[in-house]
Amino acid sequence: MELYKESSISCTSAAEHYLIEKMNEIRIFSPATVANVSCGFDVMGFCLDTVGDEMVIRKIDKKGIFITKIEGFDLPLETKANVAGVSALAMYDAINVDYGFEIEIYKNIKPGSGIGSSAASAVGSVFGMNELIGRPYNKTQLTEFAIKGEALASKCEHADNLAPALFGGFTLVKSVSPLKVLELPTPKDLYATIIHPQIEIKTSESRGLLPKQIDLSDAITQWANLGSFVHALHTSDYALIQSALKDVIVEPYRSKLIPLFTEAKSAALDAGALGCGISGSGPSIFSLSKGLDVANNVKASLENVYMDLVIDYDIHVSKINTEGIKIIS
Amino acid sequence: MELYKESSISCTSAAEHYLIEKMNEIRIFSPATVANVSCGFDVMGFCLDTVGDEMVIRKIDKKGIFITKIEGFDLPLETKANVAGVSALAMYDAINVDYGFEIEIYKNIKPGSGIGSSAASAVGSVFGMNELIGRPYNKTQLTEFAIKGEALASKCEHADNLAPALFGGFTLVKSVSPLKVLELPTPKDLYATIIHPQIEIKTSESRGLLPKQIDLSDAITQWANLGSFVHALHTSDYALIQSALKDVIVEPYRSKLIPLFTEAKSAALDAGALGCGISGSGPSIFSLSKGLDVANNVKASLENVYMDLVIDYDIHVSKINTEGIKIIS
Incomplete structure (x- = not known):
């Protein structure tokens, strides 16, 4: 057999x-x-x-x-x-x-x-x-x-x-x-909400904003969070995902480049997102949520924040794609 | 039922x-x-x-x-x-x-x-x-x-x-x-070898040696390793444990306080240890190995290094204690 x-x-x-x-x-x-x-x-x-x-x-x-x-x-x-x-x-x-x-x-x-x-x-x-x-x-x-x-x-x-x-x-x-x-591993109920305020930030410029040195105490906080996040993915521990999704290193610098970042983050968390931060070097902002409904609520809240702003935005809700790149035909 | x-x-x-x-x-x-x-x-x-x-x-x-x-x-x-x-x-x-x-x-x-x-x-x-x-x-x-x-x-x-x-x-x-x-989680074949060269280093003094700031690039290396180590513990991936057990932040400073640290580390790795580093703030040196035999080989190699030195040492081989503190009677 x-x-x-x-x-x-x-x-x-x-x-x-x-x-x-x-x-x-x-x-x-x-x-x-x-x-x-x-x-x-x-x-x-x-x-x-x-x-x-x-x-x-x-x-x-x-x-x-x-x-x-x-x-x-x-x-x-x-x-x-x-x-x-x-x-x-x-x-x-x-x-x-x-x-x-x-x-x-x-x-x-x-x-x-x-x-x-x-x-x-x-x-x-x-x-x-x-x-x-x-x-x-x-x-x-x-x-x-x-x-x-x-x-x-x-x-x-x-x-x-x-x-x-x-x-x-x-x-x-x-x-x-x-x-x-x-x-x-990808916990099965994780969904992402991504909003892209339509301003362009070049990765190379955004990297230039970062300090060459950081406080050891901040670094310890960051690696404790990353280690915890990896553990949380393995154990599908959504509460731990929530408490580990913090960025004390980069966000304080890069968030300044993104219009209404603080308001958007607050809105996403208030709507139930587990965490919210800068996607890559920005300006897109990602949120992770438990369940599609919450991810859609986060979308609505983010739209409220950017609705009155002069700049346009794109917004997407997506499950985590565990397959990656694929053949269509 | x-x-x-x-x-x-x-x-x-x-x-x-x-x-x-x-x-x-x-x-x-x-x-x-x-x-x-x-x-x-x-x-x-x-x-x-x-x-x-x-x-x-x-x-x-x-x-x-x-x-x-x-x-x-x-x-x-x-x-x-x-x-x-x-x-x-x-x-x-x-x-x-x-x-x-x-x-x-x-x-x-x-x-x-x-x-x-x-x-x-x-x-x-x-x-x-x-x-x-x-x-x-x-x-x-x-x-x-x-x-x-x-x-x-x-x-x-x-x-x-x-x-x-x-x-x-x-x-x-x-x-x-x-x-x-x-x-x-604790991979079941992990064993520790601990050698304590008998000099005393106070934790408080040892902490004083560390810089308040570190290079962002070193911090990234460290958190990549810690995240990888957590993943390796979850997957019992001994090769990954080996490649993640690195310390680019603290060891360069604290190892100077420990007599023959470099030689001890080389000896442990040569004897098959997955990794070797400073235990806490030192002066003890820990190694992790796959299997009791390797951990005992590491012990013998470490003894060779410290045998000729004027200072005494204690050395222990131990499995990872998954129970922790316990009642004897």
């Missing part, structure tokens, strides 16, 4: 492999992500379900990487000036093949919104290429390629948006060099 | 309660503990099995707290000058009874050795008293009382040795005010 099962799995894989080898074009959904997650600056992230880009990756006879179409936002088509192109090139240099790839990007995640716009592009191209050539690389290796693209956008190599986009769920990037990504 | 089960538990509790009420004297084992654990400065700790103090707590007619005997080391009998006395007084003030308690301390843990000597005394008195009066307090509440005693020794209120002594296993003190202790 066991042998039959193994043999059956093996047949499926071979068939799948054959299909992939025959496939010349793939359409993927590359999700938005929330990095930092209050207590996990630079290391933690989670993946969203209802927001993301679509990309088409196509095998072509001509050697090289070519971005042939970008819809949604005005981004460079030049391969070396586009994060999707740069990560694709990093992988292309490694695979040494006599054909090339075309990339089309249908962008829904606004660049500079703080929910992993560049990461979605960076992982999309390498994920799609990997599928078309028979999956020689695992997700950690794909993250390595994508880091090269992400570096173009944020001016430093980090993986806190890339990892959740590729792996799904909550991830902790233990280290970038060597790259070690941990997949953390 | 469920009802019967509940009723049965209830009967046992009542009988136990009756026995405790009749009990006037109790002998306990109060274990040594390792705080900080490399990546968890000020928040993490674990409990040892083979090293600890014994204490006798006795209900007496005379009101007050009286330390009547201390064997093993020269420590003050005056209640307010002894950590066991101070924590006992904190609890005594809260219970308002018309009798008192005598405390005898049979000390095996050398004060200033860095394996929770003061914590063992501080938790021992309150744990024993709580047993004698019918357990009105839970372990978190006992930790609160014990903090008052610990503060006498270390000049600040912290619980990173108290919590593992009371709860057993690995603990994470999320916060001291309000006190929140998390009980982390």
